[in-house]
Amino acid sequence: MPKYDRNRFEKEIAQFQNDLTNREKQYLSDFLDEWMYSYDDAEFLGVHKNKLDTVCICLYHNDMIYAIGGNSATIMYAPRMSLRRNDDELVIEDVICRNNSSGNGTILMNALFEYVKLNNIKKVSGELSPVDADHRERQEKYYSKFSFIITPRSITKYF
Numbered sequence: 001m002p003k004y005d006r007n008r009f010e011k012e013i014a015q016f017q018n019d020l021t022n023r024e025k026q027y028l029s030d031f032l033d034e035w036m037y038s039y040d041d042a043e044f045l046g047v048h049k050n051k052l053d054t055v056c057i058c059l060y061h062n063d064m065i066y067a068i069g070g071n072s073a074t075i076m077y078a079p080r081m082s083l084r085r086n087d088d089e090l091v092i093e094d095v096i097c098r099n100n101s102s103g104n105g106t107i108l109m110n111a112l113f114e115y116v117k118l119n120n121i122k123k124v125s126g127e128l129s130p131v132d133a134d135h136r137e138r139q140e141k142y143y144s145k146f147s148f149i150i151t152p153r154s155i156t157k158y159f
Contacts, residue, residue, distance in 0.1 A: 057069060082096075091125055
């Protein structure tokens, strides 16, 4: 599958026609065109809407998945997931969302699953860092929602 199919983007963005102004749609379209032109390893992973009604385009680039849209229409503030690839396995290094309970974490995970499907990844794993122990319950809820196997120190999902 090509890394960027303009027709796929147009089809996916069309489902949010009533949620976007023409200016917003044009901005996302221009941003995606520029991004895909500028970075050889970038992959378009889809268009999603979060619980705050923000439409986001999801991209993979340089071991990161980004959800770009609304107030996070720049990479610096975008919800993102950092990854490390080991052959046919991806390791989740970190998930960064500034606004918890907005649905951005779900958008990132769905984009990750799209990347897994497009790239024949067999396993996704990660460590549950002791640094994040103060919100372990939220982490466990998040990963269990996506059928990860959760141990006290790690998460794993096979595909």
